[in-house]
Amino acid sequence: xxxxxxxEANAHPLVDHSVDLLELAxxxxxxxxxxxKKIQNLSDTHDRMRRSRGDGNCFYRAFAFAWFERVxxxxxxxxxxxxxxxxTIEETKxxxxxxxxxLLAFEDFYQVTLETLQNLVHFTSEELLTAFQNDEISNSIxxxxxxxxxAFLKTHQDDYAPFLEFGQTMxxxxxxxVEAMGRESEEMMLxxxxxxxxxxxxxxxxxxxxxADEVNFLPFLPDTAPYMPPLVLLYRPGxxxxxxxxxxxxxxxx
Amino acid sequence: xHKSMGPTALRRLMTEYRELTLHAPEGIxxxxxxxxxxxxxxxxxxxxxxxxxxxxxxxATLTFPKDYPLSPPVMKFTCEMFHPNIYxxxxxCISILHAPGxxxxxxxxxxxxxxxxxxxxxILLSVLSMLAEPNDESGANIEACKVWRSDRKHFDEIxxxxxxxxxxx
Numbered sequence: 001x002x003x004x005x006x007x008e009a010n011a012h013p014l015v016d017h018s019v020d021l022l023e024l025a026x027x028x029x030x031x032x033x034x035x036x037k038k039i040q041n042l043s044d045t046h047d048r049m050r051r052s053r054g055d056g057n058c059f060y061r062a063f064a065f066a067w068f069e070r071v072x073x074x075x076x077x078x079x080x081x082x083x084x085x086x087x088t089i090e091e092t093k094x095x096x097x098x099x100x101x102x103l104l105a106f107e108d109f110y111q112v113t114l115e116t117l118q119n120l121v122h123f124t125s126e127e128l129l130t131a132f133q134n135d136e137i138s139n140s141i142x143x144x145x146x147x148x149x150x151a152f153l154k155t156h157q158d159d160y161a162p163f164l165e166f167g168q169t170m171x172x173x174x175x176x177x178v179e180a181m182g183r184e185s186e187e188m189m190l191x192x193x194x195x196x197x198x199x200x201x202x203x204x205x206x207x208x209x210x211x212a213d214e215v216n217f218l219p220f221l222p223d224t225a226p227y228m229p230p231l232v233l234l235y236r237p238g239x240x241x242x243x244x245x246x247x248x249x250x251x252x253x254x
Numbered sequence: 255x256h257k258s259m260g261p262t263a264l265r266r267l268m269t270e271y272r273e274l275t276l277h278a279p280e281g282i283x284x285x286x287x288x289x290x291x292x293x294x295x296x297x298x299x300x301x302x303x304x305x306x307x308x309x310x311x312x313x314a315t316l317t318f319p320k321d322y323p324l325s326p327p328v329m330k331f332t333c334e335m336f337h338p339n340i341y342x343x344x345x346x347c348i349s350i351l352h353a354p355g356x357x358x359x360x361x362x363x364x365x366x367x368x369x370x371x372x373x374x375x376x377i378l379l380s381v382l383s384m385l386a387e388p389n390d391e392s393g394a395n396i397e398a399c400k401v402w403r404s405d406r407k408h409f410d411e412i413x414x415x416x417x418x419x420x421x422x423x
Contacts (some may be wrong), residue, residue: 105371176354179369
C-alpha cells in the first residue's frame with residue numbers, strides 16, 4: 001500500500017495544472033466505451049479539469065483548491081466572495097472548539113488555512129498552485145478541512161449518527177475516517193463540509209455504468225442560499241478531481 | 255530552518271513541550287533530548303500504583319516524523335520492559351500510535367487511533383493505562399502475553415524484577 005502511495009506521489013503533484021477535459025478521454029483510449037461517451041457528453045458543458053493527487057485526501061484538497069481559486073479569480077470583480085470566505089474560515093474556529101477539539105490540536109492548520117486565504121489578495125494563479133503543491137501548506141489546509149468536517153458531524157450527531165454502520169459512534173467514525181490523513185471520504189463528509197462552509201458542490205459522477213451516456217450530477221447544498229455557483233468536482237470510483245464548467249471558466253485558470 | 259524539518263511540526267512540538275512543562279500530568283515528564291533537536295524526546299514514566307510496575311521509573315524515547323502531527327511518533331522504552339504490548343526491543347505497540355488503516359495488530363475498531371487531534375500527552379496517558387491494563391488481544395511480546403494470561407503471579411514477579419533493574423537495585 002505504502003509503495004503504491006509513494007509511486008503516486010512521485011508521478012503527480014498534490015494539485016496539477018488544469019488540462020483540457022478531452023485529455024481525460026485519452027486515458028480511456030483502449031478502455032470503456034461508456035467512459036469515453038460520457039466524457040464526450042460532459043465536454044459540451046465542461047471544458048477543463050484539474051487533477052488532485054490520489055492519496056486519500058483528494059476530495060478535501062480539490063474542494064479547498066477549487067474554492068480558493070474561485071475566490072482569487074474574483075478578487076476584483078466580486079471582492080465579497082473573499083470577505084465571505086475569510087469570515088467562514090474564521091468561524092470554523094468556533095465550530096472546532098464547540099466540537100471539543102483542543103486549540104493545540106488545530107491552531108497550526110487553522111492559521112495556515114486562514115493565512116493562505118488572506119494571501120489570495122495578492123496571489124497569482126501560479127502562486128496559488130505553488131502553495132497547494134507545497135506539502136506543508138497543502139496538507140495543513142487538508143487537515144483543517146478534515147477537522148471542520150469532523151466537527152460538523154460531531155455537533156450534528158442527531159442528524160448523522162443514524163447513518164453509521166456496525167454500531168459505530170460518531171466519535172469513532174470521525175477518528176477512523178475523517179480526522180486522520182489519507183482516509184478516503186464518503187458522501188457524509190461532502191455533506192458536512194458543504195454545510196459547515198456554506199459552499200455548494202456539484203459532483204459529476206463518471207462511472208462505467210453502461211445504462212446511460214450522460215454523466216450524473218449530484219448537488220451538495222448548504223442550508224443557506226448559496227452565494228456563488230457550486231464548485232464542480234469530477235468523481236470517478238474512488239477519486240475526486242476538479243472540473244470547470246464552460247460558463248464558469250474564468251480567465252486566469254492555469 | 256532546514257526544509258526537511260517542517261515548520262508546522264516544529265511549531266506544534268514546541269507548543270506541546272510548553273504545555274507539558276506547564277501542566278505535566280502526574281507520573282509523566284517528557285521533553286526534547288537537546289534544545290537543538292525537537293524531533294527526539296525523552297520521557298520518564300512512573301509505574302502506576304497498584305500494578306507490578308509501581309515504584310519503577312521507566313525511560314523511553316519518542317522519535318517524531320518530519321510531518322508530525324500528520325503521522326505519529328515512534329515510542330521506545332530504553333530500559334528492559336516485560337509487557338504484552340511492548341516489543342522486546344522496547345517499541346511500544348498500542349493503537350494510538352497507529353493511524354487508522356495502518357493496523358499491524360488488528361486493533362478493535364473502537365480503539366483510539368493516531369490523528370493530529372492526539373498529542374504527546376495523550377500518548378503518554380495511554381501508555382500509563384496500558385501499563386495498568388495490558389491488552390492481550392493485540393500482543394507485541396508473545397511470551398509476556400502468555401505469562402500474563404496463564405500465570406499472573408509469575409508475570410508480576412518478572413515485572414518486579416525488571417523494575418528493580420531500572421532502579422539499579
